[in-house]
Amino acid sequence: xNKNNQSLFNKSxxxxxxxxxxxxxxxxxxxxxxxxSTSTLLIFQYIGIYxxxxxxxxxxxGYLGVFSLAHAGFMAVGAYTAxxxxxxxxxxxxxxxxxxxxxxxxxxxxxxxxxxxxFKTRGDYLAIITLGFTLIVQSVLQNMEFVGASKGLNNIxxxxxxxxxxxxxxxxxxxxxxxxxxxxxxxxxxxxxxQVASMLVSVDVRLNKSIAFALSAFLIGIAGALxxxxxGYTSPSAYGFTNIVDGLVMVYLGxxxxxxxxxxxxxxxxxxxxxxxxxxxxxxxxxxxxxxxIMVFRPKGLFGYIELSDLLKKIQxxxxxGKLKKGGNKDE
Amino acid sequence: MSKPIxxxxxxxxxxxxxKAINDISFDVEQGCIFGIIGPNGAGKTTLFNVITGVYxxxxxxxxFGEKQLNKLAPHVITGGGIARTFQNIRLFDDxxxxxxLKIAHYSHIQYGLLDAMLTTRRFREExxxxxxxxxxxxxxxxxxxxxxxxxxxxxxxxxxRVEIARAxxxxxxxxxxxxxAAGMNPAEIDDLNKLxxxxxxxxxxxxxxxxxxxxLVMGICERILVVNFGEKLAIGKPDEVKADPAVLEAYLxxxx
Numbered sequence: 001x002n003k004n005n006q007s008l009f010n011k012s013x014x015x016x017x018x019x020x021x022x023x024x025x026x027x028x029x030x031x032x033x034x035x036x037s038t039s040t041l042l043i044f045q046y047i048g049i050y051x052x053x054x055x056x057x058x059x060x061x062g063y064l065g066v067f068s069l070a071h072a073g074f075m076a077v078g079a080y081t082a083x084x085x086x087x088x089x090x091x092x093x094x095x096x097x098x099x100x101x102x103x104x105x106x107x108x109x110x111x112x113x114x115x116x117x118x119f120k121t122r123g124d125y126l127a128i129i130t131l132g133f134t135l136i137v138q139s140v141l142q143n144m145e146f147v148g149a150s151k152g153l154n155n156i157x158x159x160x161x162x163x164x165x166x167x168x169x170x171x172x173x174x175x176x177x178x179x180x181x182x183x184x185x186x187x188x189x190x191x192x193x194x195q196v197a198s199m200l201v202s203v204d205v206r207l208n209k210s211i212a213f214a215l216s217a218f219l220i221g222i223a224g225a226l227x228x229x230x231x232g233y234t235s236p237s238a239y240g241f242t243n244i245v246d247g248l249v250m251v252y253l254g255x256x257x258x259x260x261x262x263x264x265x266x267x268x269x270x271x272x273x274x275x276x277x278x279x280x281x282x283x284x285x286x287x288x289x290x291x292x293x294i295m296v297f298r299p300k301g302l303f304g305y306i307e308l309s310d311l312l313k314k315i316q317x318x319x320x321x322g323k324l325k326k327g328g329n330k331d332e
Numbered sequence: 333m334s335k336p337i338x339x340x341x342x343x344x345x346x347x348x349x350x351k352a353i354n355d356i357s358f359d360v361e362q363g364c365i366f367g368i369i370g371p372n373g374a375g376k377t378t379l380f381n382v383i384t385g386v387y388x389x390x391x392x393x394x395x396f397g398e399k400q401l402n403k404l405a406p407h408v409i410t411g412g413g414i415a416r417t418f419q420n421i422r423l424f425d426d427x428x429x430x431x432x433l434k435i436a437h438y439s440h441i442q443y444g445l446l447d448a449m450l451t452t453r454r455f456r457e458e459x460x461x462x463x464x465x466x467x468x469x470x471x472x473x474x475x476x477x478x479x480x481x482x483x484x485x486x487x488x489x490x491x492x493r494v495e496i497a498r499a500x501x502x503x504x505x506x507x508x509x510x511x512x513a514a515g516m517n518p519a520e521i522d523d524l525n526k527l528x529x530x531x532x533x534x535x536x537x538x539x540x541x542x543x544x545x546x547x548l549v550m551g552i553c554e555r556i557l558v559v560n561f562g563e564k565l566a567i568g569k570p571d572e573v574k575a576d577p578a579v580l581e582a583y584l585x586x587x588x
Contacts, residue, residue, distance in 0.1 A: 194424060
């Protein structure tokens with residue numbers, strides 16, 4: 001019976017990924033048919049890129065349960081590294097993936113560095129340390145003449161298109177979902193709940209924290225590379241408090257520790273930002289207000305620690321239990 | 333006397349001026365059920381924390397077989413063969429019983445990140461193995477029907493048994509039980525006694541147990557260490573310890 005469960009579970013994971021892939025194919029077909037306007041397409045690219053960022057943030061803030069504010073720093077590093085690659089070393093388009101990977105890798109190295117204080121520090125203190133990291137990255141960039149100091153880099157080749165974005169997003173979904181369903185993902189959830197107990201059931205807490213930060217930074221770095229090559233410019237001011245808050249809003253909106261939630265959060269927030277553009281500065285009031293309401297009524301976010309497939313299963317079970325048995329389990 | 337599997341030599345654990353453990357030495361033989369008793373605050377749990385690496389002892393030496401444990405990290409010690417349960421139950425509450433057990437397999441899972449990413453055959457085989465092994469342990473403890481329930485939703489007694497099951501998943505040679513019978517009635521303690529002897533025989537374990545319930549300690553322990561104020565008061569067979577004047581004094585006060 002349980003062998004059955006196992007294969008069923010594997011199937012549902014594969015099915016989940018297949019449905020995400022199908023959605024992307026559909027999107028690209030719509031684009032090819034010319035149904036989507038350029039501006040709609042642009043919004044989809046924003047959604048894709050930020051979904052990758054949110055998946056990355058969720059790795060640390062959601063699954064591992066550590067409140068980190070380092071994501072803006074990772075994104076800046078990814079954007080700048082990739083931009084330097086394509087601007088100064090190889091601007092040919094087919095080398096773009098190298099630049100993306102380079103952005104991810106450099107961010108990843110810094111991610112491992114940021115993981116070190118998380119071994120001992122927790123809670124608010126770690127938030128301050130990671131905030132410090134973001135601010136350091138920002139001011140280093142502001143003072144490096146080589147990358148344009150506070151003016152930033154302009155005329156970055158605009159290599160990013162819907163294919164790259166969606167390809168990277170699928171990659172991110174794939175990596176995160178595989179990771180979560182392995183011993184590493186299980187360890188992160190265990191560390192989130194009780195770090196000491198995790199150690200004492202033989203989980204290597206330091207290693208797993210480092211891996212979580214590394215993977216998180218890698219994904220966010222990739223997203224940074226994509227956004228730089230989408231906009232064609234990048235500047236230090238883009239990776240400050242606004243970016244930090246934006247990232248957190250999307251994570252908490254969509255839901256902690258959920259792939260569905262990450263994509264959902266990014267989508268809702270990006271669409272909202274576009275819709276509320278007409279309101280000018282007032283859009284922050286609406287957006288912020290919405291966040292307050294969600295935090296009060298659903299503190300873990302809309303999809304907190306659940307996936308769409310779990311929801312579907314629950315609904316299915318509810319429909320079944322209407323006719324079938326209930327309460328077959330005995331307790332001791 | 334056969335070679336001890338675990339031995340403490342002049343171990344001390346001082347927190348500033350507080351001597352939680354002071355110069356304690358003892359040996360535990362392989363296959364033994366070894367009890368540690370003492371009044372509240374005597375340093376029993378600290379002793380467990382020192383053995384499992386939560387604290388690094390300020391002085392002395394802890395030997396597990398030939399290996400010195402003093403400065404090893406907790407996960408290394410646990411993975412190396414010393415698992416434990418907790419006085420205040422520390423299960424991963426919002427995960428299922430089965431997932432709780434799977435986490436504890438961590439140290440002997442033989443796949444890397446790349447295997448997990450690519451879902452290689454090794455990954456699938458290892459995941460299947462650890463699921464099968466977890467279920468086997470649950471079956472042995474009569475918990476199989478609880479496998480898919482959230483650990484936090486279970487009753488207190490069941491949670492205690494799940495903790496023992498989780499500790500068994502680390503594939504230990506020595507298991508440390510920290511007050512496994514707390515809050516249990518005599519009938520439940522008798523069941524627990526049978527369970528402890530059962531897992532000792534089935535998994536060929538050495539068991540250290542900290543406990544206040546004399547029904548458990550006197551019922552199953554082959555040797556008993558009595559600690560008070562961080563110091564060793566007495567060590568020996570249950571009957572010897574029961575008759576020891578120093579022990580009587582610590583528990584009942586001085587006779588006039």
